[in-house]
Amino acid sequence: MISTQLVRSSCAVLILTLSGCVTSAGGVSLRADGTPGPEECSEETRKVMNYLRLFVGEAAVVQIDANQSARPITLYDGPIESQLEGDLGLIEAPSRLYGVVWTQGEQVVIRYYEAHPMNGGNKIPLCAVARLGMGQLRKRPDSKPGTALLDATTAAVFIVDAFR
Template sequence: MALTHVPLLASVILLCVCSGCVTAGGVSLRADGSPGPQECPEKALEVMRVLHLNVGDGSIVELDTNQTDTSPITLYDGPVESMLDKSLGPLPPVTRLYGRVWTGGPQVVIRYYEAHVPDEEPMPICAVARLARGQMLKKPESKPGTAIVEFSRAGVFVVNSFR
């Protein structure tokens, strides 16, 4: 009798594995490959309230600590370690920001989910990297899964959800 459920279970597993609309982190992707909206976890919102980090607070970040002061730089789909160049509220320069890079759309999208102040425990946050005037646009020579961008630094801004 249990064998009658095997095809159904196999179909459900196959559907979940083959679903291309959600990344491993649970973020839905738009048609162009850029990430869709995502809520900021309640724990991150709580930590940001305690730290007095408000939506729109910003600083400067080195996008990839392995490519500091380089131009242009190549970013890859997946995890990224960035570093604050200037304080962001109570977070001092050299604080590491950990997040994810998406290169599928016309410009790079970087979302940060964690901050790590030296000699302290990592803490959840929600922030994004941004540059004005299209400076996060990928260069035409970027290959799939990568983005070549002109600058190694960008603005980083606190958000309460990702849009």
């Protein structure tokens, strides 16, 4: 016989799933349209960024997906590895940036949480976003759910102190 507690727990999980209140990997809350909600950058990460001269607004160009170069590129919801095309503060190109992609809505949202220098060393925590400029992150209309086809292979990445 199934316990009442088990039934209640299962129903609660089902209701949360159907209502869209479930967060994505990493604990980021999602808005009703499936895009990520606000997220703070940790105090420790802000201190590291300050030390490395990664100030809010500092920018560079990235290869959006380090594993794809043909056009269009296909992005999926979840982890992404991008490659710096130019230096970002004291982080030298061609360092890798690691983050998460959300493909809901008309444009892709990419948040970066760490960089890994290619000349060795440890991963560096950061808060950065790929921003829409000249249409790079606008999805093609033939993109399927959970994916985004992009004509551009590069985008601008900007340091932020919080994700909005």
